[in-house]
Amino acid sequence: MLGATVAFIGMSVVAGLLVTAAVTPAIAVTGIAANNSIGVFEGLPEYLNVDQLAQPTTIYAKNGDQDVPLATFYSQNRLPVAFNQISQAGKDAAIAGEDPRFYSHGGVDIQGTVRGVLSTVAGGGVQGGSSITQQYVKNVLLQKCEALPVKTKEQKAKYQQCVDDSTGVSPDRKLKEMKYSIGIEKKYTKDQILVGYLNIAGFGGSVYGIEAAAKYYYNTTAAALTPAQAASLIAIVNEPTSLKIDNPESKTNGAANGYAKNKERRDYILQKMYQYKKLTKAQYDEAVKTPIQPVITPSERGCQTAGGAAYFCDYVQKIILNDPTFGADEDARTSTFNRGGYKIYTTLDLDLQKVAEETIQSYVPSSYAKADIGGVLTGVQPDTGRVLYMAQNKKYSQDEEVLNSSTDYSSINLATDQKYGGSGGFQVGSTYKVFTLAEWFKEGHSLNESVNANIRTYTKFKNSCDGDWSGTYRPTNDSPGEEGIRNAQSATTQSINTAFVSMASQLDLCEIKKDAEAFGVHTAKGEPLDTNPSSVLGTNYIAPLTMATAFAGIANNGKTCTPIAIDKIVDAAGKAVQAPTTSCTQSVDPAVANTMAKALKGPLQGGGTASGMNRTGKDMLGKTGTTEYNDQLWLVAATTKVAGAYWVGNIKDHVDFRKVYPTHGTSPASARTAVMRTMMSAAVGKYGGDDFPEPPSKLTKGIQVAIPDLTGKTPDEAKSILTGLGLDSADGPQQDSVAPAGTVSATDPAAGTQVSKGTVVTIFTSNGSMVAMPNVVGQKAGDAQAALTAAGFKVKTVGGNSPTAIVQAQDPAANTPVKTGSQVTLTLSAPNPSPTPGAGG
Template identity: 25%
Template sequence: MGRAEERRARQRGGRRAAPRRSSGAPTGGAASGRAAARRAARRGRTGKGGIRRLFTWKKLLGAALGVCLLGIGAFIVLYMMVGVPQGNAVAQQESNVYKYSDGTILARAGKVNRESVSLEQVPKAVQHCFVAAENKSFYHDAGIDLKGTARGLLNTLTGKGTQGGSTITQQYVKNYYLNQDQTVTRKLKELVISLKVDQQMSKDDILAGYINTSYYGRGAYGIQAAAQAYYRVDAKDLTVEQGAYLAALLQAPSQYDWAVASDTGKKLVRQRWDYVLDNMVEQHWLDAAKRQAMKFPVPKEPQGAPGLEGQKGYLIDLADKQLEAQLMKQEGITQAEAEAEVVGRGWTITLNIDKKKQAALEKAVEQQLTSKLDPEKRKVDADVQAAAVSVDPKTGGIVALYGGEDYFKHYYNNATRKDYQPASTFKPVILAAALDEGATTQDGKPINADTIYDGTSGRQVVDHGTKVGFGPPNEDDVSYGDITVQTAMNKSVNSVFAQMGVDVGMQKVMDVAAKLGMDTEGMQPVPAQTLGSMGASPLEMAAIYATLDNHGKKVTPSILKSASNRSRTADIEDPIGDQVISREAADTVTSVLTGVVDDGTARASVRDNPLRRGQQVAGKTGTSDENKSAWFTGYTPDLVTSVGLFGEDAKTHAHTSLAGATGLIPGSGRINGGGYPAQIWAAYTFGVLDKTSTFDLDTTQGAAVQPSWTPSATQSPSETPSETPTSAPPTTSAPPSESPSQTPSDAPSQTPSQSPSGTAPSTSEPPDDGEDGDGGIFGNRDQLEDRQPSR
């Protein structure tokens, strides 16, 4: 029966297993059992059972212990081999050499500003500031932070930069015995030396070494130099409040320097200052009541170092900052470490600055502006700050820069400051966004140079039938009726671009602004931004217009050509990046902006300038409503230059009006973008260009391809508009581009109370739109969302 059942089972395909045989079954059943056993064994070797036998907890524990023993052994060997080297903090300091693009010397800078003091000369409470800021367990630890060091090693191995913590002892070892290199070898040496230093030196000696070798910014190494640089006192006379600020500085010296810090930088350093004092209370080093009564100690104004007078300090300041940023990216070091690695570390830094162009820019500012300023006669003249950045759009190199009257007299670099509003120089960004995004008007018509908008002053902006609560007036409340985008750009009509911004979508506008080169972090995408009510620097505006000039390929202006020292060479990134907006969009904006020069707000200073010689120019003026800033950013195919004038109270440094400066009649004597900024631009640009060139544009739109005026080298600079537009009701059709005999926009005539000297093409501020939109009608730009424009 058994064999019969097996046969039937096989015939049924094994759907029913044959019954088991007893131990005394025939040989065939035994063979089947052995085969099954072999199959089970194979499954055991390849299945979960085999994995469990391979990775048992005993084997894993043994492997882990083996790795630990190897690590301990390796560390013992390393500990025995690595000794405490001779200190080299002073030996590491060497002057940096800065050169023009042609290799000639610009300056030597970096003479060590250091004077070591004993710990007894530093008040105990000030000593505690540094411990509270950097390493609360300093007095009790063994000199190292294993968790922080392990994190730092892991970050280095994975290329994530330096995010691990280090003790005061480790930082002292890095400053005095080693360097800022971010390698595993250096970090392991730092660990070993820190342990040995902690055993061989007292905590007071380590703390003294740390505060005497750290870099505090303003070229100051050590607490004595820092006390003098920031508070004009010796270290022994520092208060707790001042000591807490110096301790806070060590995290990011330049960013936290109150004299040049952005609003964000000031907020961060105040938070860091609070952190230091609160930690002191926590450690019972400071009475809580005294802590509550403490006020932030605003540092003194910086003083320039010898050899950095004139424009040199501004050029070196930007070169150092860009090199620091490069090292942070290239080597993964922190900002504080990068600053310590740049200042006085024997770098040979070649700039993109063209010696002849730099001299020409300085001369243009002097002849067109500063020679006309007389602070003794007019208080407002002392409040005028000038800035300019000139960029080669094909290479991205900064070829000339004007940061202020003198680095010794005005430490803040006007060329890189971001606290003034660019006003109508932002309008081309709105048009670029519209063209690149293929945006349409509310009724679905594509936005281009010929699109018709309602230019009525104060017209409420509409978003698909809903008023958005924003209706900016045009300059002097002039209404233009139905006009083309080209004419609206020429005349800088606020109402048109406010509506266009909503048509495109303000988030898209701000996204395109970021692509073009503006720092938009923290900016709200609200309609008021269409008036250029954000903060921006001349360097940023030069970047935006250089990207337009470069047919939409990103230009990130760089002052650095090369940089190297004995230990390494910085990898300077190519300033020319990827295509960020389409060529057609960029070229169309350029074409439209030629109309601003030839038929618009810049014509008196640029179009009619006797130095022009037929050179094709695109550009845009900008004048804030309260006249706190005035701009002209313009370009030729070969050169982009942004010029800004800023009203800054000479004593308080608060923003103030430029009106009346150089003797222009107060009230009507507004400083416009088409005036001194455009005059400086023209004197510089037309003076350094050795050839006449035209734009290579891939577009069928705009004034460059549909001109209403042809440049002529024989045009007299004395030609002025003969009629002034008045408020008018909307027309039913788009007018043609206006002839030069019509006043652009609405600017009042401006007559100086005395004849200015110099070689300006005009003896007064030429007519200009005076445009618009700084948000002066809104007051503080931080309140943009809460306040409405005046009617």
């Protein structure tokens, strides 16, 4: 009784003020005071800012020239419509059911309010009586609350206070609502208020506005609503939780009622529509006979609706959530994304996406009994940075229960950096060797230049970033027989580890890192790239999209464009919003990039590690990568039009990808060529490709130098001479030679050969075991035999044995290096005849 009395007194004050302030609609609208008791009411704020309604955001992809919806996001499923896009039945049902005197009052229905006061006293709580305008005001205030973040305890408390202030049952709140309503009626027409109300009202669950409600409950539009459908929807507004009709087994106050409660309210509204002559008797009779038969049509939301493109969708969403353009912090950006009604037009090419999805699904199973493995195909446009495709072997889900129950699903985008929903990245193996190539050419070395690829221990590397590295590092190769002297082209074609470490030992590890960074390379976690010697062979953890971007830069004459996934954004009002843009940087000089491209054509050709991949007839570069123990595999390739990366690897556990056969009866190591052949062939088929520019000869052949004759020099003298000519040297084994023991006996390449600067010249030293064959041709046989015998040679004669015979030829020939004791064959002429005595007379 005490509570009812207090409520009565409070609401009586409200009613009294309203009677004073709004005896007639005209007085309420003009705000003319009848007496001083209006002072308290007039002191309340009148202006209410009506913010933009929360609307769904839609992401689009490219299907040829068409932009097609990929996924929709919303906190409130709302599709705002104009006044003329709502059927007359919808408008009439709202007015008849909620505010019959809507077009005659000034924002507050005095009769309804007084009735609400009496109901309050009878029921012991503040009851209805709110006009459509008042309900509109309450919803506008509530919308402001819904935009607030609710993560922390303080935020939740602030949100709840806002809701209480907007929807509470206190007389104070009711007064403010009424004052705002009078202000709204001064600013807007009745039709504007009515359509605003129908667009903002809640229709149960996450369905807001009459258009979304018509689609969800009846699979129709607001413009096509029949009287029965319109009244059924307006009925939900009265009690959204208990009167919504998407569950026939719903309960109210513990009792199952199916659609009965909605029908009861619907028929009441229909009766009011008939009472106010908005329906004929026939229309009314037909409507009330119509059963409640919803056609529930859910509006699916989130990236899981994007199928195989879900990870690209997730990437786009993370781009927005990381961009300050859309809010000061992640909470604000999330609210903007889910409520802003944006149309986000992306770069995704559904033709290539389809090929990527089918290919990755064919070669990398979503689950595998021996290990948890992942696979990614992703590609970009070199001259724009536009991401064209992004496919993953795992099915996308954000449901913890699903993720915990099956390795088929993942919430992690394995193609991207961690801050975009990706992983911590993966070691990239030999694909990282391209950055040693970049520095090699920048420093003036050539593609034809040789290096010492023998297995050896290194103790020092130059590193101007972190101080020179010292220690012991002994790299090996993937296969035996790859040692020896190799030029840069051979090292690249066959991906020889020891050759690239040898090249890096002549360079600065810091500069190699800077070259990688210039091509947009960074770790997936955002940590600095390592610069230790093993990093040359790809030990940094990098995302596939990053490697595709770097190879795109090589193919684009050395200009790298950062990846972008969004072409344009339009807000709910149709106004363009600034989308993240690409940034293109000249990573290396075009001449260097073009030489890199020439080198990287090698792996795709005969004898290369990805031999046979390119069957398009277009220039294509590429590089394989295999980490230690064969647990991460890569193949990155590019034309001038499309660059793509393929990664397959262990997520958990470990399998050797050369010893398992999950699909096609072949190992992933062998299959990667087929995977990228399929993907890049499709890319070339749609986008074509141009020839890579021919690099300058100084970077392919290098500056030519003639190797000098170093015979007889000490090894140190020989190395000094070679260094002065810009040539490198390597020690060869001792060999039989006429040169003094320990001196240079020969070189490879031989003296007089034209070679590129930087070429490794192998120096052979003499063991002193040979002598030069003496020249005895033209001597008398006796003299020649005596000389050769004295020198330790065995002599054999041909053509006679007269000591006076003349040596016509010898074998071995004069000056031929031979060992002492060797046999010499002498070819002799006939001996000279004795003189004939003169005759007597």
